[in-house]
Amino acid sequence: xxxxxxxxxxxxxxxxxxxxxxxxxxxxxxxxxxxxxxxxxxxxxxxxxxxxxxxxxxxxxxxxxxxxxxxxxxxxxxxxxxxxxxxxxxxxxxxxxxxxxxxxxxxxxxxxxxxxxxxxxxxxxxxxxxxxxxxxxxxxxxxxxxxxxxxxxxxxxxxxxxxxxxxxxxxxxxxxxxxxxxxxxxxxxxxxxxxxxxxxxxxxxxxxxxxxxxxxxxxxxxxxxxxxxxxxxxxxxxxxxxxxxxxxxxxxxxxxxxxxxxxxxxxxxxxxxxxxxxxxxxxxxxxxxxxxxxxxxxxxxxxxxxxxxxxxxxxxxxxxxxxxxxxxxxxxxxxxxxxxxxxxxxxxxxxxxxxxxxxxxxxxxxxxxxxxxxxxxxxxxxxxxxxxxxxxxxxxxx
Numbered sequence: 001x002x003x004x005x006x007x008x009x010x011x012x013x014x015x016x017x018x019x020x021x022x023x024x025x026x027x028x029x030x031x032x033x034x035x036x037x038x039x040x041x042x043x044x045x046x047x048x049x050x051x052x053x054x055x056x057x058x059x060x061x062x063x064x065x066x067x068x069x070x071x072x073x074x075x076x077x078x079x080x081x082x083x084x085x086x087x088x089x090x091x092x093x094x095x096x097x098x099x100x101x102x103x104x105x106x107x108x109x110x111x112x113x114x115x116x117x118x119x120x121x122x123x124x125x126x127x128x129x130x131x132x133x134x135x136x137x138x139x140x141x142x143x144x145x146x147x148x149x150x151x152x153x154x155x156x157x158x159x160x161x162x163x164x165x166x167x168x169x170x171x172x173x174x175x176x177x178x179x180x181x182x183x184x185x186x187x188x189x190x191x192x193x194x195x196x197x198x199x200x201x202x203x204x205x206x207x208x209x210x211x212x213x214x215x216x217x218x219x220x221x222x223x224x225x226x227x228x229x230x231x232x233x234x235x236x237x238x239x240x241x242x243x244x245x246x247x248x249x250x251x252x253x254x255x256x257x258x259x260x261x262x263x264x265x266x267x268x269x270x271x272x273x274x275x276x277x278x279x280x281x282x283x284x285x286x287x288x289x290x291x292x293x294x295x296x297x298x299x300x301x302x303x304x305x306x307x308x309x310x311x312x313x314x315x316x317x318x319x320x321x322x323x324x325x326x327x328x329x330x331x332x333x334x335x336x337x338x339x340x341x342x343x344x345x346x347x348x349x350x351x352x353x354x355x356x357x358x359x360x361x362x363x364x365x366x367x368x369x370x371x372x373x374x375x376x377x378x379x380x381x382x383x384x385x386x387x388x389x390x391x392x393x394x395x396x397x398x
Contacts, residue, residue, distance in 0.1 A: 003034045018232050025238035026255060028143075038258040044227045049283035052222075053272065062282060063273040072124040079126040079183060082106075086180035095390055096176040102183070103173045104387030108380035110209070114216035115287070115373060118223070122210055123268035128203055130187050131194030141198040144205075144253070152205030157304040163208035164311060165334050168318055169327055173383070200251045204264060214263035215301060215308075216373050218290045218366065223283050224267050226256035230279040240271035240280065247274055256280060260294050263301065291366050299358070302365025303342060309372040310341025315379055 009015055023036040053059040061067065078101070086098030113121055122128070172178045190202040203210050226240070240256050243249030250256075252264055256271050256279075272280045314333035345368075349360040 003037050003039070007039050021236070022232070022238070022257075025236070026241055028242065038255065044225070044229050046281075046283070048289075049281070049285055051281045051283050053278070053280065053282045059272065063269040065269065065273065068124055068269065072126065072129040075124055075126040076129045078106075079187075083180045083183045086176040086183070089176050093390060093393060099173055099176050099179045100387060100390055102179060104383045104390065108377075108384045108387075111212070111216065111373075111377060111380060114213045115219045116221065118217040118220040118262050118267050119210070119213045119265060120267040122203060122207075122213060122266040125203070125210075127186055127190040127207070128194070128200060131190045131200075131202065134191045135194055139194070139198075140196050142196055144197045144199045144201050148201065148205050153211075153298055153300045156205055156207065156211035157300055157307075159206060159208040160211040160304070161307065161311065161338065164308075164315060165331065168315055169330055169334075199253045203266065204252050212308075212376075215305065215369060217262040217265075218294070218369060219288045219373060220262055221284060221287045222267075223262055223285055223290070224256070224265050224271075225259055225281050225283065226271070226275075227279045227281060228257045230277050231257040234277055235275075235279065239274040239276070243270075243274060249274070260296050261290060261298075263298070288370060291369060294366070297362045297366055299362045302362050303345075305365045305368050305372050306341045306345040307338040309368055309375055310337040310339075312375045312379060313337045319379075319382070 004016075004019075011018075019037060019039060020032075022038060023032050027033075027036045053062065082098045082102045084098070085101070086096065090097045092100070110121060166182075167173060170178060172182055189206070193202045193206070194200060237244070238255070239247075239249070241249050241254070248270065250270055251268060252266060254264055259265060267282070272282075311334055314330060314337050317333070318330050345365065346361065349364055350357055352360050
C-alpha cells in the first residue's frame, strides 16, 4: 500500500488499472505485495538498437530449447571429464589434463563470452544441467523465501569474492584433486538447492560465476528486453513470467517487461518461446550502453565492482611473483585491498555531498565496470597463454 500511495500516477486511473492487472497475473498466491507491483516502467525505445528476433530463422534458433539441451549435454560431459581427469591425475605433455582444460580454457573464455553474448552460457551451464537431471527424480518445489530478494545479491557478491580468494589461496589451479573436489562441491550446491526450490535459486542468487557473469554482461553488446507498450496494452496472460500449460515460465523469476539490466537474465529463450505477441526483443546495442542507461542500478552490485577491482592487486602479486605465497599474508592483503578500494570509492562519492551520497554510490560503481573487467581478463591472460602453449607443445619441459 505504501508503494502505491507514494507513486505519482502520471497515467492516472488507466495506469493504476494496468499495474493491478499485471500484479494479479504475476502473483501466484492470494495476496499482492510490493514484489508484484511494477511502477514507472522505462518507456520502450528502439533507437540505436537492432532487434535480431525479427529474423524468423534466428528467432526459431534462439528459442529452440532442444538445441540448448544438446549444448548443455556437451557442457555436462565436459565438466564430468574434467572432474574425472582431475581425480585420476591424468597428465598430457607433463601437465594435468583436468586443471588445464578447466582453468586455462573454460574459465578465461567464459569470462570473455559474457561481454559478447551476455549470460547466455548460463542457460547451458552444466551445474544447472545436473540439477535439472536430478529434478526428474523429484523436487520439493518450494517457493524461494522473500529474504533472497533482499540478501541474494550480497550473498552472491560474497561468494564471487570468496571464489577468487579460494582458487588462489589454495593453489586450486595447480592441484588436480582440489579442482575435482571444488567442481563436486559446486555441482552438489546447485543440485541441492534446485531439489528444494521451484525457482533456480542457485543461478539467481548464489552462483559466484553467475554473479561475475551478470556484472560483466552489463557491458555486452546484446540485451533481452520486452516492448512494454505491447505488454501493458495487449498481454493478459504473462506467460513469459509464469508459463502456461505446455511450458514453464522464467527460470530466474524475472518479468521481462520490468527488466532494465542484463545482470540476472540468462537469455534462455523461454520468454521468447512463451510470448505469442512477439514482445520480446534481443537487441544489438552499443557495448556498455547499460552503464549510463540503467535507471535502477543495484547498490550492492555497485559496491562490489570497486571491491573486485581492488582484490586484483594481491591476486596478481601472488600468482605472478609469489610475493604473498603464504595463506595468511595473502588473505590479509586480499581483504585489505578490497576494503581500501571500497573506502576510496565511497570517499570520492561523498565529495559530491551527503544528501546524494546513496544515489551516487548506486550509479557510479558501474562506471568502474569496464576497468574491473579488463583487469580480470588481464589476470587470466597468462593462464590463457599457458593453455595455448600447452596444446601446441611449446611448454617448457613438455
